[in-house]
Amino acid sequence: MPNIHASNFDVVRAYVSNARSKDKSWEEILLQNSEKYTLDDFINLKVMTGEFPEDTTLESFQQIVEERRKAEKEEEKLRISEEETIIISDEGEENEITVPAHENSSWQLYKRKLIEDGFTDDSIIKLEDSTLQILRKLNSGATSSKVVKGLMVGHVQSGKTASMAALMAMAADWGWNYFVILSGMIENLRSQTEKRLWEDLNHSGNLKWNIINKPSRNSPENERLQSLHLNKRDTQRYFTVSLKNQGRLKNLNQWLKEDENKLKKMNMIVIDDEADQASINTKNIDSDERAKINQLVVNLVEGNDRKVQPSSTNYISYTATPYSNFLNESAPESLYPKDFIGALPTAKEYFGPKEIFGMEEEGFEGMNVVREISEEEVTRVKNLETGESGGLPLSMKHSLAWFIISVASLRHPSIDYIKPVSMLVHTSQRQEHHDRVAAAIHYYLKETPLDEQIQFCREVYEKETAAFTPASLKESVPGYPVEEEGLNTYPPFDEIEEEIKNIIETNVSHIMLGDDGDLHYHEGMHLCIDNCSKNGINDDFHIRLAYPERRSRNYPEKAPAFIIIGGSTLSRGLTIEGLVSTYFLRGPNASDTLMQMGRWFGFRKGYEVFPRIWMTADTREKFRFLSNLEAELREELDDFAKTGRRPAEYGPRVKNTPKVSWMRLTAANRMQSAQAVDLDFSGTSNQMIHYHDNSAILSGNVSATESLIKECPAPYQSVLKNSIVYEGVDFSIIKEYLTKGMTFHKRSTVFNRINEFCEWFEKADREDNSFTGWNVVVSGTGNPLEAGSDRRKVWNLAGFNIGMVNRSALGKEEQYENLNFKNIGVLRAPSDLVADIPKKHFEEFKHESKAISRLKNSEVSRLREKYSLGNTPQLLIYRIDKNSKPRAGQEAANRSNLNLPVDPVGICIFIPGDLRKGSKAKALQIKIDPAQENFETEE
Structure with a gap:
């Protein structure tokens, strides 16, 4: 195959980029829906006319297209991941401090x-x-x-x-x-x-x-x-x-x-x-x-x-x-941050909730490093903690094996990592439970035959190293400031097998206390129990966690290994070094408590591909929700900063969205001044990503959508060519469809509160009177004027053939075994938010220089305003192929077949971004103490 990065292939790359700038879909570029000629014929024609190099092949063209597609995806992720410092305060009160420049200054x-x-x-x-x-x-x-x-x-x-x-x-x-x-x-x-x-x-x-x-x-x-x-x-x-x-x-x-x-x-x-x-x-x-x-x-x-x-x-x-800090009290004598509230930027090296668990609203799937603990395994852990049984559940054996594999790998000469490497076991707050879990781990590691452990490690190694690679990391976190080839990867198993034996055979013990009174470390595993009942030293051992001092004479030659079992002391503040394996069963319902338990968040320099987390599907869902909650809070602070008002005048809102019924922001006695306030839906784009695995419900949604379409005026083909547009639809028709026609899954976000949304829209429209009629866009693949084919399933609406879209399921198939829904992660294509450009602007719109396939929210608003859509809400509709499959390479990136009984309908609601008043959706905001404002004005 020719080198596609050679300069003579620049013309092919230019062709692809130009096609994208004209908003051609990937399917159109690859001629997947064309019945006139094949992609092979097209490439041969381009070669014959001299437009493409002579050595252009079908495979090289497809590879260039795939690289461009990947680059676009990374650019979009990078855009969303960029964070800067946000400070909310009265701009007029700043002092004139500058950065200290003297070379011997403390800074x-x-x-x-x-x-x-x-x-x-x-x-x-x-x-x-x-x-x-x-x-x-x-x-x-x-x-x-x-x-x-x-x-x-x-x-x-x-x-x-x-x-x-x-x-x-x-x-x-x-x-x-x-x-x-x-x-x-x-x-x-x-x-x-x-x-x-x-x-x-x-x-x-x-x-x-x-x-x-x-x-x-x-x-x-x-x-x-x-x-x-x-x-x-x-x-x-x-x-x-x-x-x-x-x-x-x-x-x-x-x-x-x-x-x-x-x-x-x-x-x-x-x-x-x-x-x-x-x-x-x-x-x-x-x-x-x-x-x-x-x-x-x-x-x-x-x-x-x-x-x-x-x-x-x-x-x-x-x-x-900060939920309790925002919502508890605001009196002058309190600790309420009356003068300023800020949001710290996040370094590109940081792995946080968004990177690990994904962002539901943005379609980020997260890193494929979380493994599920089944309900049956949870029961086994509880029996182990109470003393009813002593055997380790299989999931804990997996986490132990991966810890040993990681230690051996990081000690390999190709990596030579010398800092501590850790495993965290956090299943209970009770101290007697910690002792029993520690005893069971010790027994398993000492009494299980070595050959059996080695074979088990080999099986875990093969599974885990295939599931998450340096390429996977760069795909999930494209902004990480280390190139793929610069990331440490997994040495061959045969090259770490001896070290695995060494780790298991050397010792599994608490940290040893030498005759000199110093702590001594060995090449095996140090089993630490870190809770308030342990004073650290017991006979000749130090039981609590104590990492060796890097400069001490007793620092081991190889990276020391620690298995840490505990509760409260591990829940907040304590940094666990080199954390590669986490077994986590703690799942409180307060979001602030749960988030603080995330010891696996942080910086992973030198061992980026090694961390793994074992937790239940329920807990994973909670963290995914919290990932969105964090993003919403930063967005709220950003919006609040733009108003120029101080926290003493107007406290920030924390969205109390009922996305998950089991989550509350913080304990009731920590948000006593919280009051429900209006939350604006304007400027939002909400996608339907959860779908019932139920034939009757899916079919009902299809029927409701087709009934809606029959009540709309005659459509026209959009400027994007892959969709049709119904202009000026009255909201009463939309409301009837949303509230009485469609059935949404309980895990849906805005759609789960659709009545509140409709109330808000009607009130905002009544008071402002600036919304126009709705535009309904039915979007898909290929040209709706063309018939379907073996490669193009279509949905016939009003004489148009709308190509069904491919949306695979987020997560592995086994995750959905006992669930009644599928989550696709992301529904909407960014360009479809401007698919309803009016006909009169078609020619002008075609000359837009920016490729609309990568639209930012601000760019969407600009384009809609420019082309007479600044006050026009949009209902975007898709029909999804029930047999959708992951694209090539997505299987390893936590994607699976959709496998639904009916081709489902998915919708997206886009609302213009004017700052209207009188919204009905609820958030929580602190009730500002009047004395606080008076206190400030007296200064």
């Missing part, structure tokens, strides 16, 4: 460390920009003494600590001299944060950093408040990482009152890490009594029990799940 030294740690230029630029934006909102004590309160929303395990360290470094350069970091409720998480910040900031430069550990009236002399150097010209900077418990916070507040003269010189920043934990007031907010920890944090920030206040006080909270 430049920290920046140098980030470069040494492998941060990309893009990540550092985003971090610098977000840090500067936060600092410009803060009070430095120069012109005002008001307490500034803000909130930054990040992602779970996405580098919030890096943002906090960056903020401390840059703030220190600008004169802030004392930092308090409130770090959870568990000591080993607090010490991990303290250690990380010290390593990030403690460099020889213009400033000297000091840790004030557990400040109190009994602190050593050099850590007493009166001993600190807080004058403007002093180069000392101090920080305290404090637990959120009563004793530590009481002592800290007492310590601040020891020397009023020193306190007046203090410029303080309080950073609340995991601000949705413990800091929330869970007492009745209408009473005078506050939750104890919340009251102590309020005292720290507001100085309620101090006669004198610092020169400046700023409170900045960080969290990945």
